[in-house]
Amino acid sequence: MDPAKRASADARSDVRDDARRDASSDTRLEDQVKDWLRYGEDLGLGPYYRDRAPLHANVEAAAAPVESQGIVTSSNTRSAATPAAIPANVPAAMAAAAPGRAPGSPINVATSSASQKVATAAAIKTPPAAPASTILPAAAAPSLFEAIDRIAGDTLPRIREDIGDCTRCKLHKGRTNIVFGVGNPKAELVFVGEGPGHDEDLKGEPFVGRAGKLLTQMIEAMGLRREDVYIANVVKCRPPENRLPEKDEISTCSPFLMRQLDVIKPKVICCLGSCSSQTLLQTTQGISKFRGEWFDFRGAKLIATYHPAYLLRNPPAKSEVWKDLQKVMAVLGLQPKKR
Numbered sequence: 001m002d003p004a005k006r007a008s009a010d011a012r013s014d015v016r017d018d019a020r021r022d023a024s025s026d027t028r029l030e031d032q033v034k035d036w037l038r039y040g041e042d043l044g045l046g047p048y049y050r051d052r053a054p055l056h057a058n059v060e061a062a063a064a065p066v067e068s069q070g071i072v073t074s075s076n077t078r079s080a081a082t083p084a085a086i087p088a089n090v091p092a093a094m095a096a097a098a099p100g101r102a103p104g105s106p107i108n109v110a111t112s113s114a115s116q117k118v119a120t121a122a123a124i125k126t127p128p129a130a131p132a133s134t135i136l137p138a139a140a141a142p143s144l145f146e147a148i149d150r151i152a153g154d155t156l157p158r159i160r161e162d163i164g165d166c167t168r169c170k171l172h173k174g175r176t177n178i179v180f181g182v183g184n185p186k187a188e189l190v191f192v193g194e195g196p197g198h199d200e201d202l203k204g205e206p207f208v209g210r211a212g213k214l215l216t217q218m219i220e221a222m223g224l225r226r227e228d229v230y231i232a233n234v235v236k237c238r239p240p241e242n243r244l245p246e247k248d249e250i251s252t253c254s255p256f257l258m259r260q261l262d263v264i265k266p267k268v269i270c271c272l273g274s275c276s277s278q279t280l281l282q283t284t285q286g287i288s289k290f291r292g293e294w295f296d297f298r299g300a301k302l303i304a305t306y307h308p309a310y311l312l313r314n315p316p317a318k319s320e321v322w323k324d325l326q327k328v329m330a331v332l333g334l335q336p337k338k339r
C-alpha cells in the first residue's frame with residue numbers, strides 16, 4: 001500500500017481504537033460511580049448524592065454516626081470496596097461468603113438472648129423523627145401505613161392477582177418478571193429488600209443473586225431455612241441498571257408490600273438496607289442512625305439492618321448485622337445453627 005495511504009489508514013484505526021478504549025473506560029467509570037451511589041445509599045447517605053446543596057445539614061447528621069461506629073470514615077471509604085477481614089463473632093455461614101478469612105465462631109446466643117429479650121421489650125420505639133424531607137415524606141403521626149385499613153379477607157394470591165401484568169409505573173418497561181415474593185405465607189419473620197436485581201428479574205424470585213446467597217446464609221445461621229421465612233421487596237420490578245427505586249415507583253408499589261405484610265402478619269419484619277427501612281418507617285434518616293433498634297409496625301416488631309449487598313462490599317459490617325439478627329432470634333426464640 002502507498003505509504004501515505006497506509007499512514008492515513010493507521011491513523012483512522014488509532015482513532016477507532018482510542019474511541020473503543022474511551023467507551024470502555026467510560027463504562028467502567030459509570031459502573032464505579034453506580035457502585036458508589038449504591039454504597040452511599042446503604043450507608044444512608046442517599047440524600048447527599050442526590051441533592052447536595054440544600055442537604056448540607058442532613059449530610060453531616062447522617063455521616064457522624066457512621067463514622068463513630070467505625071463502619072466507614074472519609075479516610076477508609078475507598079478501601080471499603082475491597083473485601084476486608086470479618087470480625088470473629090460472625091457465624092461461619094455468614095462469614096463464608098467473604099474470601100480470604102477463616103470463618104469465626106458463633107457467639108453464645110443462649111447467654112445473650114435472655115438479656116436481649118428484656119432489652120427488646122423495653123426498647124420498642126416509634127419511627128425516628130425525620131429531618132427535612134429528602135427521599136420520602138417525614139413521618140406524620142400516625143404514619144401513612146398505620147392509617148391504611150387492612151383489607152378484610154385479603155390473601156397473597158389475591159394481591160398477586162391485583163398486581164396483574166402491572167404497568168402502573170415506568171419500571172414495567174425493563175422487567176422480565178414481576179418479583180412478587182417467596183416463602184412461608186405464615187412466616188413469623190419477613191425480610192424486606194429494596195427491589196429485584198438482574199438475577200431476580202430473570203428468575204422471578206427475590207434474593208437469588210450473590211446478595212441473596214448471603215441472605216440465605218444469614219437465615220441459616222439463625223437456625224432457620226429459607227423456606228421458613230418470607231422474602232419480599234419494596235418494588236416488584238427491577239430498576240434499570242440496579243439503580244435505587246424512585247419515589248413515585250416506591251409509592252406506587254409499596255401498598256402491595258403492605259398488603260403482603262398484613263396478610264402474613266409476621267412477628268418480626270427485618271428491613272434490609274435503607275430503602276425498605278425508610279419506606280416502612282416513613283423516615284429519611286440514614287439507616288446507621290436506627291439500625292438494630294426495635295420499632296412497632298402495624299402490630300409487628302420491625303428492625304432494620306444493613307443490606308447483604310452492602311455486606312459483600314464491607315464484610316466487617318457483618319458483626320453489626322449478626323448482632324441485629326441475634327435480637328431477632330431472641331424475640332423468636334431461635335437458637336443459632338449448630339456448626
Ligand code: URA
Binds near residue numbers: 193194200211233
Ligand atoms: N436486592 C434486593 O434488595 N432485593 C432482591 O431481591 C435482590 C437484591
